Amino acid sequence: MQIGKNSVVTFHYTLRDETGTELESSRGGDPTLYLHGANNMLPTLEEAFNGRSSGESFQITLAPAQAYGERRADAIERVPAKYLKHEGKLRVGQVVRLHLKDGGAMPVTIVKLGKFAVDVDNNHPLAGHTLNYDIEIVEVRAATAEELAHGHAHGVGGHNH
Ligand code: ZN
Numbered sequence: 001m002q003i004g005k006n007s008v009v010t011f012h013y014t015l016r017d018e019t020g021t022e023l024e025s026s027r028g029g030d031p032t033l034y035l036h037g038a039n040n041m042l043p044t045l046e047e048a049f050n051g052r053s054s055g056e057s058f059q060i061t062l063a064p065a066q067a068y069g070e071r072r073a074d075a076i077e078r079v080p081a082k083y084l085k086h087e088g089k090l091r092v093g094q095v096v097r098l099h100l101k102d103g104g105a106m107p108v109t110i111v112k113l114g115k116f117a118v119d120v121d122n123n124h125p126l127a128g129h130t131l132n133y134d135i136e137i138v139e140v141r142a143a144t145a146e147e148l149a150h151g152h153a154h155g156v157g158g159h160n161h
Pocket of ligand 1: 147150152159
């Protein structure tokens with residue numbers, strides 16, 4: 001089965017930055033899955049999956065503009081520490097989740113720690129990086145009616161309710 005609209009794709013990936021440093025990998029754990037055509041992934045990465053089949057491996061290198069954008073210098077913000085979700089003691093350089101008013105959360109990087117307020121860099125942690133994805137497609141199947149209604153894939157490595 002070829003990947004197209006409404007395919008659920010299960011895959012392993014290793015993500016490296018421009019220096020070859022490994023940033024993330026699914027290998028050694030459960031593969032990741034996503035619903036193709038539902039804007040759940042970087043558009044440039046999703047495009048690279050289009051038309052491929054299970055068992056295929058490929059690599060793709062994305063410039064910052066094709067991935068999470070360039071770093072913005074004006075993205076430092078002072079927020080109350082209580083809006084940050086973390087375990088243990090905060091430290092500079094740590095990536096934590098900042099709770100937003102709409103109920104969501106976004107990853108931010110700690111820049112400076114104060115007693116009650118924390119300066120965070122709300123650039124995406126991968127902004128400014130050229131990203132190399134080393135991908136192996138494990139399985140391609142049709143999405144279920146429930147997955148289509150939710151707009152995301154279900155199962156191990158996907159969305160759990
Ligand atoms: Zn769902």
